[in-house]
Amino acid sequence: MKYGFFLSLFFVILLFSCKNDDDVNIETIPPRLLADVSPENDEEIREFLETHFYNYEEFAAPPAGFDFRIKIDTIAGENADKTPLMDLVRNATVTVSSTELGLTEEENDIPHKFYYLSARPTFTELDAMLPTPEIGAFPTVADSVFVRYEGKLLNGTSFDSSLNNPVWFDLARLQDLAQGFRGFAEGTPMLKTGGEIISNDDGTVDVEEYGVGMIIFPSGLGNFSRVNGVIPQYSPLIFTIDLFTLNRTDHDDDGILSIDEDVNGNGFLYDDNTDVDDEPINISFANFQDADDDGDGVSTRNEISAENGDIIFPYPSTGGVPDYLNPDVQRTPSGN
Template identity: 30%
Template sequence: MNKFKYYFILLLAGISLVSCSKKDDDNTETVPLRDYGTQYKADNDSIEKYLKTHYIKEVTANFDITIEKIPANGTQISIKDQKDYLLTTRPVYSRGVNYNVYYLILNEGKGKSPCNTDRVNAAYVGSLLDGTVFDTSYDIGRSFELYVYVNNPVIDGWGEIFPQFKTGTSTTSDNGTVTYKDFGAGVMFLPSGLGYFGSPQTNIPAYSPLVFSFKLFDLQRLDHEFTVSNGSALTVGDGVPDYLEDLNHDGYLYDLRDTARFPSPPDSYKQDYDTDGDGIPDYLDLDDDGDGYSTRFEITKPIGAPVTGTSLVYPWDPTLDNPATPNVNESETFGIPRRPTGELTDPNKAESIDNPRKFVDDDYKVNPRVRIHLDKTYPYQKK
């Protein structure tokens, strides 16, 4: 059992909005938040009206988009009815509401898709349905962690839509300028429940649906396991990046212990991997298989092992050298092994902690294989 099982820090949205009352300087008037489901119906009506009454005026070669309202008696084709760019939806469950989030694909991208716990480098423009621009990165990529349980997290909607796109490829000039091409680009239309909901922001009134056009340039894989020290969470990771613990490869990892966000999650959300069934998803569990040995211990390369590469832990699978670093050989000829299947140390005795089998090359390479940090039968249990 993971000894950190009972430590968990949630950053929950407030349940009420407090405003000053003019009746008495010493009193405050508590304004309850609106119902999420009721507000979503209103937001969705507003978003669908927007999609039917606005059109795409221009999309540049660099995927900068201009959206304008269709004038009276105008013949422009609405965003909802146009066929040049795919307008699609993603089902999202949050705070008891089944959202259907619209997003527009300008370019899918040709790189890798982020997981909803990764860090992305993206440019964006945020606006209200009336066209008011409340924030922009001015076409410069900025770094954002999509994970919702960090300090100053991005809004929930970003983590739901960015994994639907892929990064681009980059080149660096002699003066250090980085440029991207073939990156993912789109527009997301977010109901307020996946934005700021009842918390007004600068130039964003409470309960405002939001429109974000964006470009996904790059990503950084993250590893979120943490320990608790002096009452504070310290991220340490377990040696397996989050996205590799998303074993159905859909790009989404959730922590269903957050019952405020997920009071009654659908079955699809319950499929997030929890190998040992202790309620802690693997991407937050320091001992994924619950065998009493930490994941990092189980995947650390033993001294003298016939392995290559610069990392102290095995990669998920064998990997090739990175051509971008010609002076360093990162090639890893061995991945995280399964339980060893080679000859017994003493073939006349039963397999045990004192008479283990030897590792063979296939234990590190063959697919599929149950890797040792997901196999509670290894390391061998003590007598």
């Protein structure tokens, strides 16, 4: 009887538990607005920059064995007199629209500010180079870069790194917000690559005076409302970067560097599609990914090549419009 009582009680509890589960309504919370999150993230980032510093003194006077890696700490206690990051960084602004993140609530061209630091060379040294920069010294958002990096949240949690094994990153791919790290692609061109690549006897290589920097960007240039591993929703991200070298990239192998396919010149590669009106929207893609930029059935490479295969500079044009962007002109290497 005793066991029968407990068994009956168990089934009563199970019955009510199942009933309660059936009655539960799961509420889906829609993503927040870019226009609301962007200023909130900027406030978080600015507070971080005001209350933290990096080891700038070591970069200014490198001690023996210094590894030239950025280390961030809080301004407090014995570090109370340190110069805050806010006084040492610069910033830039890019716009983001909801469609770029696959959001349903329409928002267009919402400003997103990111902050960047060049620890080596210093900004003063960079400014001296910029009027006549060394060829290949600075990447563009369309290039591939060879880097060592670490990604962190503002609370110091590391979510990704390649501190021991440098890797290649295609910045153009990262500029696609579906990847979650557009801020990395936008900030890296603010840094300088290294100099001569030196081969060592053990098979490794060293790069002279490689660039060392940091980028901090809002979630609208990151994962935004997506949870990605330890990265929560709406989280600003920090990346420290050692920039070794770069490759100029022609993604679609059409003879035109991808950066030169930024037709409107706004620095965003994915909104340049000169044949979008001629293709179904589900197969249209940006010029830097499109081997036939005007959709006229003649490849871009053919429309800019001589009979011997050499690229013609300046590119052939008709009526002031490059032939490879003019669907009314189907030029071939023979000139017809």
